[in-house]
Amino acid sequence: MIESLPTSLDTAPLRWGSVPLASRDPLARVPRLAPLAGYTTLAFRLAVRELGGLGLATTDLVNARALLLRSRRTMELIQTCPADRPVAVQLYGNSADEMRDAARWLEDYGITSVDINMGCPVHKVTRGGGGSAMLCDRDKTVDLVRGIVEAVRIPVTVKMRLGWDDASITAPLFARAFEEVGVAAITLHGRTRSQGFGGTVNLDGIRRTVEAVRRIPVIGNGDIRTIDDAARMRALTGCHGVAIGRGALLNPWIFHQLERWERTGDPGPSATYAERLAFMVRHFHLLVEHRGERFGCLSFRKVANWYCRVLRPGRDVQQRLIRLESVAEFDSIASGLRDTEAHRDDREWHGPELSIPVPSGPIERW
Numbered sequence: 515m516i517e518s519l520p521t522s523l524d525t526a527p528l529r530w531g532s533v534p535l536a537s538r539d540p541l542a543r544v545p546r547l548a549p550l551a552g553y554t555t556l557a558f559r560l561a562v563r564e565l566g567g568l569g570l571a572t573t574d575l576v577n578a579r580a581l582l583l584r585s586r587r588t589m590e591l592i593q594t595c596p597a598d599r600p601v602a603v604q605l606y607g608n609s610a611d612e613m614r615d616a617a618r619w620l621e622d623y624g625i626t627s628v629d630i631n632m633g634c635p636v637h638k639v640t641r642g643g644g645g646s647a648m649l650c651d652r653d654k655t656v657d658l659v660r661g662i663v664e665a666v667r668i669p670v671t672v673k674m675r676l677g678w679d680d681a682s683i684t685a686p687l688f689a690r691a692f693e694e695v696g697v698a699a700i701t702l703h704g705r706t707r708s709q710g711f712g713g714t715v716n717l718d719g720i721r722r723t724v725e726a727v728r729r730i731p732v733i734g735n736g737d738i739r740t741i742d743d744a745a746r747m748r749a750l751t752g753c754h755g756v757a758i759g760r761g762a763l764l765n766p767w768i769f770h771q772l773e774r775w776e777r778t779g780d781p782g783p784s785a786t787y788a789e790r791l792a793f794m795v796r797h798f799h800l801l802v803e804h805r806g807e808r809f810g811c812l813s814f815r816k817v818a819n820w821y822c823r824v825l826r827p828g829r830d831v832q833q834r835l836i837r838l839e840s841v842a843e844f845d846s847i848a849s850g851l852r853d854t855e856a857h858r859d860d861r862e863w864h865g866p867e868l869s870i871p872v873p874s875g876p877i878e879r880w
């Protein structure tokens with residue numbers, strides 16, 4: 515395990531929007547939940563927040579135009595509540611006017627900060643010039659970002675990839691330009707668009723981006739699954755904080771463990787079977803509370819397989835969970851699993867990594 519972090523981390527003056535931060539300010543240091551469209555719902559965010567240690571969480575990406583039209587689906591995606599703070603809503607789009615107006619609307623709606631998506635590699639988003647395609651036209655993108663920063667008082671952040679491909683690692687240049695127009699922080703997924711989710715995270719590219727900015731925090735992201743991974747990201751890139759996506763689905767306690775590790779040098783024990791089961795129950799009931807029984811059950815089906823991988827309830831329960839229809843059925847399954855608790859070996863939880871589906875095949879067809 516990497517025990518110490520570069521001392522430069524402790525002296526760099528950080529800012530959050532117009533607010534200067536003490537270098538140890540938790541907003542920059544406390545790990546963030548990276549957005550995972552379809553998974554990082556309000557219910558999941560709240561369930562993770564209850565475990566402790568989580569700083570900023572970000573909603574799924576939402577289209578600026580759809581937000582301005584108050585599309586029902588978009589309003590569901592930005593659903594939040596006072597316990598879900600601090601929270602950023604992530605916008606995508608390529609029209610400067612729509613992005614600016616959507617950011618203004620979000621400010622009035624009471625969101626903590628607005629994040630601009632410049633990382634999504636999926637064709638539906640990039641074909642209109644949004645997501646990672648914004649990394650291809652620097653002047654237009656910087657103008658768009660400046661327009662948003664000037665229109666709102668809340669912090670505006672950017673989440674981006676290293677660049678379009680290996681031949682154009684543009685993140686350091688963009689980061690510097692974003693800092694100049696007033697962006698409050700940058701989250702950097704250390705892959706290029708053409709890498710998709712393949713290969714490994716380029717820590718050197720993140721480091722170069724950290725070195726390119728003067729004051730604002732750069733948050734390192736990609737493939738952090740353990741405390742060691744987070745420590746490595748911090749130590750080798752000099753980043754000011756980390757954002758964790760898939761690793762939080764695998765281990766929702768990771769934020770709490772990181773916070774404890776930073777404070778005491780010991781991440782504490784891994785979650786037991788009983789805690790994992792309780793987390794699943796809490797997640798499900800929050801889904802139902804926010805979306806109603808029918809949609810809550812439908813949403814849960816999407817995540818049922820991960821819970822089955824870690825809880826290993828057997829094929830019969832798995833089949834029932836992936837076709838879940840009602841709260842009563844869920845409660846009866848959970849109570850059956852609780853009855854088997856005493857026979858479970860907690861070591862099972864250190865088992866195989868959950869596979870979170872990512873787009874695959876040639877990236878041009880994503």
Ligand SMILES: Cc1cc2nc3c(=O)[nH]c(=O)nc-3n(C[C@H](O)[C@H](O)[C@H](O)COP(=O)(O)O)c2cc1C
Binds near residue numbers: 549735736737757
């Ligand atoms: C299923 C899925 C959905 C994602 N949705 C978003 C999104 O809405 N906005 C975004 O900026 N990144 C999105 N990402 C990228 C993640 O936020 C993150 O940058 C990437 O998964 C690498 O970090 P990780 O290894 O910690 O997951 C998504 C990734 C996955 C796998």
